[in-house]
Amino acid sequence: MLTLCTTLLFAQPKPNEVVTGSVTGVVMDADLNQPIPYATVVINAGEKTVTGGITNDDGVFEINKIPEGIYSLRVQFMGYEAFERDLKIDREHRTNDMGKLNLSAVPAELDAVNIVAERTTIEQKIDRKVINVGKDLTTAGASAADIMNNIPSVNLDQQSGALTLRGNSNVQVMVDGKLSNIPADQLLKQLPSNSIKKIELITNPSAKYNPDGMSGIINIVLHKNVNIGFNGDVSAGLAYEKNPQFNSGLNLNYRNGKFNLYSNYSNSIAKRANYGTIYREGDNSTQFFDMLNDQNSHLLKVGLDVYLNDKNTLSVFTSQNSFKGAPGGNINIVYADDMSRNLMQDFGADMDNYSQQYNFDYKLDFEKEGHNIEFEADYNTFDADEDTFFDFTGATPLADYEDFVDTKRDRTTLNLDYVNPLSESEKLEVGLQAILFNTDIGYSSTGQSYNAAGNLVPTPNTLFDYSRDIYSAYVTYGKNYEKWSYQAGVRAEQVNVVADTNSVRAFTNDYFELYPSAYVTFNPSEKNQYQVSYSRRIDRPGVGQVNPIREWSSPLVTQYGNVNLRPQFTNSLEANYTRSLGKGSITAGVFYRIIEDQINQAVYVDRFNLDRAVLTNDNFDSTTAYGFEVSANYKPFSWWSVNASFDLFSQTQTGISEALDTDIDNPTVDDIILTEREVTNSVFNTRVINNFTATKKLTFTAFAMFRGPGQNIQFSNKSMFMTNVGARYSLFEGKGTISLNYNDIFNTMKARFTAVSPYALEGQFNWESNTVYVGFNYRFGDSKFRAKKRKNRDDNEADGGGLF
Numbered sequence: 001m002l003t004l005c006t007t008l009l010f011a012q013p014k015p016n017e018v019v020t021g022s023v024t025g026v027v028m029d030a031d032l033n034q035p036i037p038y039a040t041v042v043i044n045a046g047e048k049t050v051t052g053g054i055t056n057d058d059g060v061f062e063i064n065k066i067p068e069g070i071y072s073l074r075v076q077f078m079g080y081e082a083f084e085r086d087l088k089i090d091r092e093h094r095t096n097d098m099g100k101l102n103l104s105a106v107p108a109e110l111d112a113v114n115i116v117a118e119r120t121t122i123e124q125k126i127d128r129k130v131i132n133v134g135k136d137l138t139t140a141g142a143s144a145a146d147i148m149n150n151i152p153s154v155n156l157d158q159q160s161g162a163l164t165l166r167g168n169s170n171v172q173v174m175v176d177g178k179l180s181n182i183p184a185d186q187l188l189k190q191l192p193s194n195s196i197k198k199i200e201l202i203t204n205p206s207a208k209y210n211p212d213g214m215s216g217i218i219n220i221v222l223h224k225n226v227n228i229g230f231n232g233d234v235s236a237g238l239a240y241e242k243n244p245q246f247n248s249g250l251n252l253n254y255r256n257g258k259f260n261l262y263s264n265y266s267n268s269i270a271k272r273a274n275y276g277t278i279y280r281e282g283d284n285s286t287q288f289f290d291m292l293n294d295q296n297s298h299l300l301k302v303g304l305d306v307y308l309n310d311k312n313t314l315s316v317f318t319s320q321n322s323f324k325g326a327p328g329g330n331i332n333i334v335y336a337d338d339m340s341r342n343l344m345q346d347f348g349a350d351m352d353n354y355s356q357q358y359n360f361d362y363k364l365d366f367e368k369e370g371h372n373i374e375f376e377a378d379y380n381t382f383d384a385d386e387d388t389f390f391d392f393t394g395a396t397p398l399a400d401y402e403d404f405v406d407t408k409r410d411r412t413t414l415n416l417d418y419v420n421p422l423s424e425s426e427k428l429e430v431g432l433q434a435i436l437f438n439t440d441i442g443y444s445s446t447g448q449s450y451n452a453a454g455n456l457v458p459t460p461n462t463l464f465d466y467s468r469d470i471y472s473a474y475v476t477y478g479k480n481y482e483k484w485s486y487q488a489g490v491r492a493e494q495v496n497v498v499a500d501t502n503s504v505r506a507f508t509n510d511y512f513e514l515y516p517s518a519y520v521t522f523n524p525s526e527k528n529q530y531q532v533s534y535s536r537r538i539d540r541p542g543v544g545q546v547n548p549i550r551e552w553s554s555p556l557v558t559q560y561g562n563v564n565l566r567p568q569f570t571n572s573l574e575a576n577y578t579r580s581l582g583k584g585s586i587t588a589g590v591f592y593r594i595i596e597d598q599i600n601q602a603v604y605v606d607r608f609n610l611d612r613a614v615l616t617n618d619n620f621d622s623t624t625a626y627g628f629e630v631s632a633n634y635k636p637f638s639w640w641s642v643n644a645s646f647d648l649f650s651q652t653q654t655g656i657s658e659a660l661d662t663d664i665d666n667p668t669v670d671d672i673i674l675t676e677r678e679v680t681n682s683v684f685n686t687r688v689i690n691n692f693t694a695t696k697k698l699t700f701t702a703f704a705m706f707r708g709p710g711q712n713i714q715f716s717n718k719s720m721f722m723t724n725v726g727a728r729y730s731l732f733e734g735k736g737t738i739s740l741n742y743n744d745i746f747n748t749m750k751a752r753f754t755a756v757s758p759y760a761l762e763g764q765f766n767w768e769s770n771t772v773y774v775g776f777n778y779r780f781g782d783s784k785f786r787a788k789k790r791k792n793r794d795d796n797e798a799d800g801g802g803l804f
Contacts, residue, residue, distance in 0.1 A: 025098030035059025161185025167649030207489030231781020276765030401447025655713030
């Protein structure tokens, strides 16, 4: 009895004992009877939140150490009506099992699909400018190429496909943070505009990124629907001026809490005309160009994300791309003073290329939020065959011939990235990367070319093999302190380059370099932000710039690579200011670049045909470049918003240019004059986008762009002007959109230019810019909420604040 009494006495709760309890349960979809992962569970005491948690992949939650009291347990998740139940914690109710908590879906509207903003917005991050693509941009055309000229600081030459950022073409183009072997101009024409979520302009990338590209990185981020259930969207568009240009896409996604399976398909079927004239003053000749490019491309991406648990994620995807092109046309050269010299060249090509990409990613999240390690392996191949014929009529010693070019490229990329938030205000990032790149270009021809003695001989076959291996490591450290934040880092890189021509060593280039970066941001208030940054970058000679095989040829122009070309290095300084206003915002920025061993164009007179020019590249002395940008948006009324931008870029360029002495009637090789030209190329651009909301379903857009005159070593380019108008109408309860756009309504988008060396000339080229575009997009799905997002290694940017 004494033992029993003693046991009962000590088993009684102590008067001052702190009572805590726990609650468990499983959150379910009331309609599908499936668990809901990542739902939020909150314990409230009146208006105050006491504690909470989230459900795991199986919809299960457990919350411990809840103080004694009477509470309200609230469960919520996007796309569902909130669920509430009373909860009591005391000595008799320490453990509470809620069982199944069923959430009812809200009425199915647009929760199941990607919601695209009506108008485009721009954000300034600490290391990038982010353009969140709205419907006003996707209306501009069927593909990414159609909207690039609408982006501040970006220009796309619709004739050549050359893309520039801040007036410079040395830019890397990525899709979802990944490089592709697909040529940038081809890739942009294949991506449907409505598949683009945002475009990131990383003009001063941190040490975490590859240092390639003087002007930085353009990263195109695509929509990736990760809703629970099956959902997707379908789109189609048609543009027309002289020829039809069709583009369509289909995106599908299925997720059930443990895995996410998705696929994206797009195609582009188009004919694009290009025509123009070049007049040479010296011999009073005119070249008439008439070209048509028939293209057919298909792009398929299939991926799978497997959520092993809350801490481990496996992801794989593959992209398959097929492209067929049939460019052709003729060049007619007319000599007004001597018709016997007239010459016509007909040409045509069959181009087939196929690229494949395979990607594997594994990410481990540690207990601390943001603490993770990620491994990624990416393998990319590109195989292209190009068969081109050249037929001549008139005054030429050359017989008809054919060229055959076979290109094979492969790139393997391995990344290991580690992120550790040392505290709430500090973050450390370290990583390793290996990029193994190889290309083989085989060339053969049935034609003839001049040998060293000046005699026409059969053109020899050529095999050019080029490999470049890059091994790098980086570290960055960032810290926030009150209104200040900074980030500093350095990337160390070892590069090994080997090139062979016909199995004979052409050149090697091994070098080790360091690439530091630094950012400082000051936020004196919520409405103001100041930022300065620095990075060192490199422009490695491209394969085409060092390839000795003839790159491009017309009756009067030939282009070759230079095997002695060295890398170009750039030290880039940048400062930005962002100001939020009552009905809008404004941002302004300046940059300054110091360029070492600049790569630029060299123009020579062909020694075997003095009427022909030979284009190549060479290194020149150091130079500088600077620029200024300002962007603003303003919403004067609820039905009208305006986005406007202005940018100015200037760079001093040095190059070699040869010319014939124009004072001599019949010049010979001895009359060639060699000059080192230096020009200052200052170009400005201005853009304005107006958005008008007529009704909840109908909106209108008006866009105007003016590009000022510019100059390079060979040409002086005249200004361009373009105006577009468009309309969008929402239907099917907001799930569908139909767009109508009229581009370049005044038909003013023409490339006009003049030159003085090596020949005095003027010319103009036109393309199909005066187009009418009709597009349709429909979004569907049965999902009710967003799933856990896989973190892309290139999404790991620090916020700099300031929406503008």
